[in-house]
Amino acid sequence: MVELRNVTKRYGAHLAVRDVTLSVAEGEVLGLLGPNGSGKTTLLRMLTGAHTPTSGQLTVAGFDSVRQPLEARRRVGYVPESHPLYDHMRVREMLSFMAALRGVERGAIRGAVGEVAESLSVDDVLETPVRHLSRGYRQRVAIAQALVHRPSVLVLDEPTNGLDPRQIIETRNLIRGLAGRCTVIMSSHILSEIARTVDRVAILLRGGLLTVRSMAETPDLEALFLSLA
Amino acid sequence: MSALGVLLKKELHATFTSPVAWAVGGVFLLVAGYTFSLSLFMTKVANLTYVFHQLYILLVLLVPVITMRSFAEERKAGTLELLLTAPVREISVVLAKYLSSLALVLVLLVASTSYAAVLALHGDPDLGPIAGGYLALLLLASLLVGVGTLWSSITENQVVAASASLGTFLMLWFADSVAYILPEPIDLFFVNLSLLGHFAPFVSGSVFLSDAGYYLTGTLLALFLTTRALADR
Known part of the structure; x- marks a missing residue:
């Protein structure tokens, strides 16, 4: 690989x-x-x-x-050490943006975001602004953005x-x-x-x-x- | 949606919801409105020559504040790494940042056309110099935003990016002054580097291709160098 x-x-x-x-x-x-x-x-x-x-x-x-x-x-999906995320976005926006950027079809973005959010247990914070996330959630969202396009x-x-x-x-x-x-x-x-x-x-x-x-x-x-x- | 479209949507949202945009917009419109009112009541002449020169100065001073965050903010937050590891070309990232900053300047320039509308309603202004003036401001903005974006791509400190941009603009503004102490033919080169030297003819209604070429060439060079700065890693 x-x-x-x-x-x-x-x-x-x-x-x-x-x-x-x-x-x-x-x-x-x-x-x-x-x-x-x-x-x-x-x-x-x-x-x-x-x-x-x-x-x-x-x-x-x-x-x-x-x-x-x-x-x-x-x-490739990448999770940098500092877990950088766009603080001004909500979690759903962040994941949707990364999915679109990494080439997920427009119609499939919502499903891909829901799927990765559920698998990483961040589905309960999808509407939360990233800047309000705890360290643990932040890390999981950072991994979710790396996996949203199924690398x-x-x-x-x-x-x-x-x-x-x-x-x-x-x-x-x-x-x-x-x-x-x-x-x-x-x-x-x-x-x-x-x-x-x-x-x-x-x-x-x-x-x-x-x-x-x-x-x-x-x-x-x-x-x-x-x-x- | 293409990668450029996705990035542009994100950048436009970030630019227009940033407090910096509102502060810059407020200052721009306040000073421009003050200048317009003052020149109109003092000269009672239906033209915008004085206003265009004031807008030129405002753009030189305010564009560094608009462009300073474009790359520097992302570099400092670490999110630039997310963009550069995504399957998108560097030029798309650069264009999205450049176009979103330019869009903010365009909105301000469009708002300032209300002065021209006031003149047209209450007087009989010569529309040629007004159209030339706005074309000059558009070309000037494209170059300044390009150079500001370039400086922002080189550093992670927004203040350094803004200071370097402002320094570059001022050097270009007064480039023709250096020509007095330089021998021929080098002096001609510096005369032709002048930001104001290529701006003034437009405002008087004289549109030369060489002046437009100066701004367009400078813009393309700045965008090329920004793309190289990102790609060279």
Whole structure:
């Protein structure tokens, strides 16, 4: 579903991501683990089309992110770390706007919004202005806007950052619930969250990919991380 | 609806419901009405030459306030990332922001045509210079909004965007003054950069293609650079 071949990203003299080769299967949940500044967010931004690789090739569902950027972006839903939303809109407006922007047919928007709102339990706040949402609702609406067009790939940047324990468990269950239906790529620097949520983990350090391991074969992620980093 | 249509609808709503739009609109109409009344009662001449020059100054001062939020606000809130990861071309995002800001200026200019209507009702004004003046204001607005949008796309700080826009407008306004200290043929280049130099002929009823070309070329250049600024990531 997602293929990266020798992907490198430079910002001037700074090498943010270095020669990463990785593939993610359909329906898989992959975690990007690494300390701050390891290149996780840059890698996610390239996956979403927000940034383009300096060199290498990145494809989403077979579409090249540089040569066919619109087709690649159409298949991705993205939840940035800060959960940015349009505060002046109501939740329904926000979700409808994102659905229309991501190419959902006009006649299908209402149904798509209702469906995603129900699946994320935000249907009771559809008429609430976004600026009045609690942190937990805000996060769920941020995920809803990323899923409203039924993407093949969902990208989440530090999805549990700043959430309380109950919200963390809900988010984890939500991501696990998407496994099999949608490819999920999430970043985190919290070892326990990665261990409990993903099928495979990719460990990054200083922009480079150190290893990719299946969680089933990694009983002690902490020991693995310490041995590599 | 096309992506541009979806974005334009959102931008128009955001622009016209923003308190900044109402504040700018209020100031614009208040100052323009004051200028019109003053010039009419003092000169008792049925033309809008003086009003057009006042509107020129008002646009130079107020357009930075209108355009400062277009990209800077979204960049700061993080919502620009949502737009740039959606399957839409950068030019659609730029055009939606540009057209919504220009629409606000157009509404203000349309409201100011009531002065021309008053002159037509109570006098016999020469309509040529009035039509030329409004064409000049339209072209001027298109360039100023373009440059303001460009500055807003470069920074996430609205005050920096507004200050940089105002600085650029003032530099362009007085570009011909620099020509006095420059050798030929460079001086000619700066004379032709003048914002006011291309505006004044319209107001006197002389419409030159070169003057219109100046504003249109500047607008297209600003929109191109804004699109490049967004695409270069």
